[in-house]
Amino acid sequence: MAEPQRVVIVGSGLAGASAAGALRDRGYGGDLVVFGRERHRPYELPALSKDVLLGAADGPNRVHEPEFYEEVDLRLGVEITAVRLADHVVVDSTGAEHSYDRLVLATGSTPRALPVPGADLPGLHTLRTVEDSLALREKLVEGARVVVVGAGWIGCEVAAAARTRGAEVTVVDPVDVPLRRVLGPTVGGVFRELHEAHGVRWRLGVGVDGFTPDGVRLADGTEVAGDVVVLGVGAAPNTALAREAGLALADGGVAVDAALRASDPDVFAIGDIAAHDHPRYDGRVRVEHWANAKDQGVHVAGSVLGAAEPYQASPYFFSDQFELGMEYRGLADPENDRLVVRGSLERREFTAYWLRDGRLRAAMNVNQWDDGTALQALVDAHAAVSPDQLRTAAPGDLV
Ligand SMILES: Cc1cc2nc3c(=O)[nH]c(=O)nc-3n(C[C@H](O)[C@H](O)[C@H](O)COP(=O)(O)OP(=O)(O)OC[C@H]3O[C@@H](n4cnc5c(N)ncnc54)[C@H](O)[C@@H]3O)c2cc1C
Structure with missing residues (x-):
């Protein structure tokens, strides 16, 4: 396979930026364009629900120093709205077309909404971007009543940060134990007790029926009063571009083979959106983890340049709470x-x-x-x- 002249990466998060870095590290000298909807130099998300929320960091870690982008054409504030596989072209929101020899999709995820009354009220927070984190941090003051909807990783980390900042925190979830889906009831129970020990209140085993200007209405008819409501009910992978282009999807993500190649041989998908045919597991693996975004970004550089090595890393993630x-x-x-x-x-x-x-x-x-x-x-x-x-x-x- 001839070395490409022009590689385009859609998505300037950790996966996309890591892919750009690894392509240059491998000596790729052709055109390299990274499109990012956000206006920030690529950054990492984990601190957004930890040190940034806590006020221990001003902002998230950047993936590269500014000088790195002297070697890469980083186009920030540009949204790609279509991929035309047959023409090897991506189209941005102004209608401008950009050609590629190889395309890497690294579009990440979007926080899920809850389809209940009041979901469009102002004051409901989600957490994905640096702006989301800074806006929420402003509200996490001593005595603020914070209701976190969702007892998953983001919900638990937000609860810990809010409580550490002196807020009164209640976490609501229909499951009976936080983090049960990943850790099961026994280990999830460790997190329940940890949060209780710090004064977080749980409303478990009951779902949310709606949001009101005063807080959250639960399915059992009770209400939890809140000044601040944070939704942490999971994230949906951004697969619309791939789907509309006609790429194969699987398990909620973009189907990629062991080497991270999508159903079109010149297209690859990495990070949160990649539903990967993992050689070590039966079936596909799609995870939303920091290490997966970083490592698949590094790995895909080899695939883009013609190697067909399988990506073999086991999933890995971390969390810090209290x-x-x-x-x-x-x-x-x-x-x-x-x-x-x-x-x-x-x-x-x-x-x-x-x-x-x-x-x-x-x-x-x-x-x-x-x-x-x-x-x-x-x-x-x-x-x-x-x-x-x-x-x-x-x-x-x-x-
Ligand atoms: C608050 C928070 C805390 C986290 N903490 C941890 C943790 O402690 N441990 C852990 O293992 N994982 C953690 N994660 C998960 C981990 O950070 C993600 O799995 C990882 O960042 C995914 O990287 P990505 O590059 O695939 O996607 P993203 O980081 O979402 O980047 C995708 C980028 O693509 C852009 N984009 C999307 N569509 C387009 C388009 N059409 N055109 C142009 N640009 C586009 C988006 O705006 C975004 O900037 C956390 C996630 C969040 C939100």
Whole structure:
């Protein structure tokens, strides 16, 4: 496959910017254009629900120093509205056409809305961009009544930041345990207790019926009064461009093969939107994680330049809430896989493992930082280990 003359990347988030960096690192010397709807030099999202909200950082980390963009044609404030595969052209919102030899789609996700009455009231916050984070931070003052809808990662992190800033915080979710979908009831319970210990109130097991100027109306007829309402009910991958172009979709994302190539051989998709045919897992993997955006961005550079290496990294993510820090590697089904814990759930210092058919599917270290490399190796290998071994041996002794 001949080296492309012109690579176009749509999306200036972590995945798109990492792809641009890796293309230059690999010595690609042709035209390289990155289109981004936002007007900011590419930045990373995790601090938006942590240090930026807490006031511990002025803004998020940037993916590259400004000088990097002397080598890249970064077009900020430009939205791409169509891709014409047959013509190898993308079209921006002014109607201007931009040709490509290879196209990388890295359009990320958009926070989901709740289809209930009052969802269009002003004062409802979502969290995706630096503007969202700064606008919310202004409202998180001592004594403010904050209602967080959604007990997932973003909801829990926002609750922790708001409470740390002295707000009165209530979190509402129809599930009975926060983070249950990813961690299951036992480990999710650790987060419930952590937040309770810091004075966060839970309204679990009940959904939201609507929003009012005074707060949130719940399905059981009760109301939670709030000055500030934050929606953290998940994000939808931005697949419209790909869908309208006629690219194959799968599992809610853009279908890509093991090397991150989409159904058109000159198009690739990475980051939140990529539904990846992962060689280590049955079926496709689509995750919304910082590491996935960064690593797929780096990997796709090789694919764009003609390599056909599979992307093999196991999913990895992290979270920080109050004094709890954790890392999770792999992909488990917490309702069906077997949970094994080494350490103390009560002290919030432990490693949780999930086993399926005697093989390790995922591991999560909480407030323990020495075992990352060993846990990564065990999860990558889907190691055959017994519950007893996991409970008693240090991860490094099992590799
Ligand atoms: C508040 C927050 C906290 C997070 N914290 C963590 C964490 O602690 N740990 C973790 O592992 N993960 C975390 N994540 C998830 C992680 O940051 C994302 O999975 C990752 O940033 C996805 O990167 P991306 O490049 O695919 O998408 P994005 O970062 O969403 O970037 C996509 C970019 O493309 C632009 N775009 C979209 N469509 C177009 C178009 N048509 N034309 C031009 N530009 C377009 C968008 O405006 C956006 O700037 C967090 C996410 C959020 C929102």
